[in-house]
Amino acid sequence: xxxxxxxxxxxxxxxxxxxxxxxxxxxxxxxxxxxxxxxxxxxxxxxxxxxxxxxxxxxxxxxxxxxxxxxxxxxxxxxxxxxxxxxxxxxxxxxxxxxxxxxxxxxxxxxxxxxxxxxxxxxxxxxxxxxxxxxxxxxxxxxxxxxxxxxxxxxxxxxxxxxxxxxxxxxxxxxxxxxxxxxxxxxxxxxxxxxxxxxxxxxxxxxxxxxxxxxxxxxxxxxxxxxxxxxxxxxxxxxxxxxxxxxxxxxxxxxxxxxxxxxxxxxxxxxxxxxxxxxxxxxxxxxxxxxxxxxxxxxxxxxxxxxxxxxxxxxxxxxxxxxxxxxxxxxxxxxxxxxxxxxxxxxxxxxxxxxxxxxxxxxxxxxxxxxxxxxxxxxxxxxxxxxxxxxxxxxxxxxxxxxxxxxxxxxxxxxxxxxxxxxxxxxxxxxxxxxxxxxxxxxxxxxxxxxxxxxxxxxxxxxxxxxxxxxxxxxxxxxxxxxxxx
Amino acid sequence: xxxxxxxxxxxxxxxxxxxxxxxxxxxxxxxxxxxxxxxxxxxxxxxxxxxxxxxxxxxxxxxxxxxxxxxxxxxxxxxxxxxxxxxxxxxxxxxxxxxxxxxxxxxxxxxxxxxxxxxxxxxxxxxxxxxxxxxxxxxxxxxxxxxxxxxxxxxxxxxxxxxxxxxxxxxxxxxxxxxxxxxxxxxxxxxxxxxxxxxxxxxxxxxxxxxxxxxxxxxxxxxxxxxxxxxxxxxxxxxxxxxxxxxxxxxxxxxxxxxxxxxxxxxxxxxxxxxxxxxxxxxxxxxxxxxxxxxxxxxxxxxxxxxxxxxxxxxxxxxxxxxxxxxxxxxxxxxxxxxxxxxxxxxxxxxxxxxxxxxxxxxxxxxxxxxxxxxxxxxxxxxxxxxxxxxxxxxxxxxxxxxxxxxxxxxxxxxxxxxxxxxxxxxxxxxxxxxxxxxxxxxxxxxxxxxxxxxxxxxxxxxxxxxxxxxxxxxxxxxxxxxxxx
Numbered sequence: 001x002x003x004x005x006x007x008x009x010x011x012x013x014x015x016x017x018x019x020x021x022x023x024x025x026x027x028x029x030x031x032x033x034x035x036x037x038x039x040x041x042x043x044x045x046x047x048x049x050x051x052x053x054x055x056x057x058x059x060x061x062x063x064x065x066x067x068x069x070x071x072x073x074x075x076x077x078x079x080x081x082x083x084x085x086x087x088x089x090x091x092x093x094x095x096x097x098x099x100x101x102x103x104x105x106x107x108x109x110x111x112x113x114x115x116x117x118x119x120x121x122x123x124x125x126x127x128x129x130x131x132x133x134x135x136x137x138x139x140x141x142x143x144x145x146x147x148x149x150x151x152x153x154x155x156x157x158x159x160x161x162x163x164x165x166x167x168x169x170x171x172x173x174x175x176x177x178x179x180x181x182x183x184x185x186x187x188x189x190x191x192x193x194x195x196x197x198x199x200x201x202x203x204x205x206x207x208x209x210x211x212x213x214x215x216x217x218x219x220x221x222x223x224x225x226x227x228x229x230x231x232x233x234x235x236x237x238x239x240x241x242x243x244x245x246x247x248x249x250x251x252x253x254x255x256x257x258x259x260x261x262x263x264x265x266x267x268x269x270x271x272x273x274x275x276x277x278x279x280x281x282x283x284x285x286x287x288x289x290x291x292x293x294x295x296x297x298x299x300x301x302x303x304x305x306x307x308x309x310x311x312x313x314x315x316x317x318x319x320x321x322x323x324x325x326x327x328x329x330x331x332x333x334x335x336x337x338x339x340x341x342x343x344x345x346x347x348x349x350x351x352x353x354x355x356x357x358x359x360x361x362x363x364x365x366x367x368x369x370x371x372x373x374x375x376x377x378x379x380x381x382x383x384x385x386x387x388x389x390x391x392x393x394x395x396x397x398x399x400x401x402x403x404x405x406x407x408x409x410x411x412x413x414x415x416x417x418x419x420x421x422x423x424x425x426x427x428x429x430x431x432x433x434x435x436x437x438x439x440x441x442x443x444x445x446x447x448x449x450x451x452x453x454x455x456x457x458x459x460x461x462x463x464x465x466x467x468x469x470x471x472x473x474x475x476x477x478x479x480x481x482x483x484x485x486x
Numbered sequence: 487x488x489x490x491x492x493x494x495x496x497x498x499x500x501x502x503x504x505x506x507x508x509x510x511x512x513x514x515x516x517x518x519x520x521x522x523x524x525x526x527x528x529x530x531x532x533x534x535x536x537x538x539x540x541x542x543x544x545x546x547x548x549x550x551x552x553x554x555x556x557x558x559x560x561x562x563x564x565x566x567x568x569x570x571x572x573x574x575x576x577x578x579x580x581x582x583x584x585x586x587x588x589x590x591x592x593x594x595x596x597x598x599x600x601x602x603x604x605x606x607x608x609x610x611x612x613x614x615x616x617x618x619x620x621x622x623x624x625x626x627x628x629x630x631x632x633x634x635x636x637x638x639x640x641x642x643x644x645x646x647x648x649x650x651x652x653x654x655x656x657x658x659x660x661x662x663x664x665x666x667x668x669x670x671x672x673x674x675x676x677x678x679x680x681x682x683x684x685x686x687x688x689x690x691x692x693x694x695x696x697x698x699x700x701x702x703x704x705x706x707x708x709x710x711x712x713x714x715x716x717x718x719x720x721x722x723x724x725x726x727x728x729x730x731x732x733x734x735x736x737x738x739x740x741x742x743x744x745x746x747x748x749x750x751x752x753x754x755x756x757x758x759x760x761x762x763x764x765x766x767x768x769x770x771x772x773x774x775x776x777x778x779x780x781x782x783x784x785x786x787x788x789x790x791x792x793x794x795x796x797x798x799x800x801x802x803x804x805x806x807x808x809x810x811x812x813x814x815x816x817x818x819x820x821x822x823x824x825x826x827x828x829x830x831x832x833x834x835x836x837x838x839x840x841x842x843x844x845x846x847x848x849x850x851x852x853x854x855x856x857x858x859x860x861x862x863x864x865x866x867x868x869x870x871x872x873x874x875x876x877x878x879x880x881x882x883x884x885x886x887x888x889x890x891x892x893x894x895x896x897x898x899x900x901x902x903x904x905x906x907x908x909x910x911x912x913x914x915x916x917x918x919x920x921x922x923x924x925x926x927x928x929x930x931x932x933x934x935x936x937x938x939x940x941x942x943x944x945x946x947x948x949x950x951x952x953x954x955x956x957x958x959x960x961x962x963x964x965x966x967x968x969x970x971x972x
Contacts, residue, residue, distance in 0.1 A: 032674050095810070188517070189518065192813070251790065252794065252819040255819050256781050256820070259819070263774055267526060267774055273517055295743060300738070300739030303742065307738050309850060322859040323858065324580055324678070325580055327752075332738075354813055358811065362811055369795070437786065
């Protein structure tokens with residue numbers, strides 16, 4: 001963290017010194033200053049000067065003239081979480097198996113003697129297994145207010161397990177891991193992984209823990225996809241499914257927004273085709289990617305309320321002249337995006353972002369996609385009823401019955417989701433979510449009902465928090481989960 | 487154009503050769519190929535090799551070791567449009583006056599002897615004055631189907647003038663122009679310009695043409711803002727206003743989306759703080775910026791219909807193995823964004839994109855913003871009626887009456903828009919537009935009605951074309967304009 005603080009402090013000093021000079025046109029200075037652009041170079045220079053820890057000896061450098069810094073994710077603290085190492089290969093959807101793999105995980109609550117009270121919690125894209133504070137790591141987790149005694153995931157009742165996904169960078173095997181066959185970082189020689197692969201690794205952990213059946217599989221965003229995939233792969237091992245702001249089939253607009261992020265990241269020369277682990281990381285590309293992502297995580301109405309058209313304070317403003325605008329951030333919405341990018345750019349591994357966002361794009365539970373990817377619908381579900389087009393009245397929402405004449409893609413999706421026909425499922429979406437739209441949530445619920453699932457709970461939340469609602473709305477999201485699980 | 491074609495051809499060859507190798511993991515090749523990233527380097531190499539025309543002698547190079555290519559916008563063809571040169575200074579909202587300026591323009595139809603049939607057509611961000619084909623330039627224009635005999639802008643009846651905005655790169659003075667005081671390109675020493683400044687330059691052209699009063703001011707997107715600004719600056723010289731998918735006050739979410747574009751562009755090392763005119767242009771940054779922009783121009787529902795989850799064809803696919811996905815574009819939505827970026831990256835000047843998008847962000851007709859920027863509400867409108875909160879029944883849309891208890895920003899906006907209280911105005915928006923949302927359109931119409939404008943026509947269009955509807959929907963957009971102008 002001291003590296004991050006050092007860089008941040010330096011940027012703040014430069015920024016306050018230059019803020020009044022931003023875009024100043026003076027006779028003496030031919031070139032205006034752009035603190036928002038100069039910040040990238042400043043950070044790069046700081047990173048070059050700071051050798052933060054030593055490079056693991058097993059890493060061979062292709063260009064040893066450049067000493068590399070080490071972002072926090074490159075030095076995980078395995079004392080703060082558990083790691084399950086599986087020496088056997090992990091089957092992958094699109095590639096040859098991983099020879100072996102690690103899964104980092106944390107737990108809350110107590111596993112019952114019958115081992116029947118386990119909840120597998122799936123994370124969003126960039127989250128670690130640290131969903132809530134533990135004895136090993138007392139720092140607040142990303143879902144701190146949702147996990148604990150009497151909370152949405154009630155630790156008095158349940159044993160919660162949260163993992164870092166395969167492909168991630170917080171202790172599980174991913175592109176930043178050492179490939180045992182070469183002794184160097186996988187980088188972009190890491191295979192493309194699917195949501196199914198992530199879930200397969202999780203179930204290997206469950207096997208190791210002796211947990212045969214989950215009380216529930218719970219997840220938000222990417223975690224919502226995993227939650228559905230868990231039920232699909234192992235319908236007999238999943239008691240209930242919770243999918244919050246997830247989807248059963250990524251939409252082209254979500255693919256577009258993730259593609260824009262991958263594009264700016266991969267265009268950063270520091271990305272170096274993914275081979276940067278012994279060099280400077282692509283911090284500028286990560287910052288730009290996170291700025292775009294942040295736009296998709298909240299909503300226009302929230303920004304209207306929170307920032308409106310307010311501008312950042314200017315140190316030296318003449319009262320008798322209009323405020324001189326800058327080409328760098330002026331409006332608070334801009335400084336907010338800048339700040340979000342800045343906070344993230346050294347915290348998360350660029351390749352993990354690329355691989356996991358790609359896995360999200362590829363997720364598609366339609367029968368045609370599953371079949372094209374050689375994912376065979378489990379035979380145990382072959383006897384499920386044929387598709388039904390009559391809305392089931394057990395839904396909590398009567399407002400969106402399955403369409404009387406469903407479009408072909410919805411029929412295709414229902415056919416693919418047959419394994420989920422008997423698992424009680426909570427589908428919850430947010431109307432202001434532009435990344436996983438309510439149309440996606442309705443589609444998921446519709447397909448489940450069409451395949452005969454009579455225990456679909458469907459909620460749509462209002463509010464202005466967009467996709468991030470699952471992190472913020474303890475009352476409504478937490479309440480819906482608690483009600484559904486009890 | 488031959489440079490563009492050369493680059494494009496080269497990219498296509500490389501792309502088809504490498505397409506099957508994309509992300510291939512083989513024992514012999516340690517590093518996977520990324521054609522989508524390599525394309526940037528290929529283009530850069532091509533641009534370095536191709537000296538396209540000679541550098542204008544008046545341009546002093548700060549690094550003459552690097553011979554620069556010349557994108558099409560850097561070699562305008564002033565025989566294909568008219569240029570009005572004004573040797574007198576142009577007053578600017580935020581900076582010292584421009585010492586002199588050019589306005590490129592084209593016209594259609596015939597100016598009446600009374601000079602009372604002129605329509606000033608304002609463009610979107612990246613458009614030139616070439617709205618439709620002319621004798622000087624027979625190529626189709628960006629609004630070809632909207633301009634002509636019997637069309638939305640009927641040349642049998644009206645004399646249409648379209649300009650390239652100040653700040654642009656198609657013949658009007660902008661960052662790529664030569665600063666007469668230094669003899670070099672303005673680059674980012676160009677002053678920040680406002681929408682008002684663009685309109686001031688247009689009215690200087692109208693003065694030159696002897697046109698005292700416009701029959702109408704018409705514009706879409708950025709042009710819609712200019713159209714409102716024209717009426718605001720010169721209420722006595724504007725007969726009617728048409729604002730299609732524009733706004734009276736840029737929203738923070740639109741600022742966010744433009745900020746993301748400026749950020750990726752300014753992070754391209756070739757941008758070089760804006761001083762690239764004698765060097766390689768920031769083609770990669772422009773491509774990335776255009777990809778983001780394209781996401782905001784259309785809509786998710788359109789992509790659902792147009793692309794769905796279709797993937798690009800793969801040359802060598804084994805029928806007995808799943809298709810191997812790539813980290814480069816797989817889905818058609820991705821290749822579409824890639825193509826849109828590719829098409830644009832050398833066509834438009836990066837600095838013009840930055841300056842004009844900033845002008846859009848700054849546009850705000852609220853009384854408080856106008857006053858802070860020393861924009862004085864014209865005295866001729868001081869006698870307008872006080873704000874009214876009763877909806878006027880002359881609107882074509884009864885569905886969105888002004889709110890009974892308008893929020894403070896709407897009252898502020900209505901106060902600022904007093905100069906527009908007597909000008910018949912058409913406000914048209916599109917429900918699937920995520921950049922200039924219908925909320926923005928309603929706000930504009932509400933503010934006009936609140937200030938006593940009894941001739942507000944308000945339309946909301948459905949459909950899936952999003953912001954681009956104004957370029958595509960001849961029937962509905964064209965029809966509404968034709969009806970309103972007649």
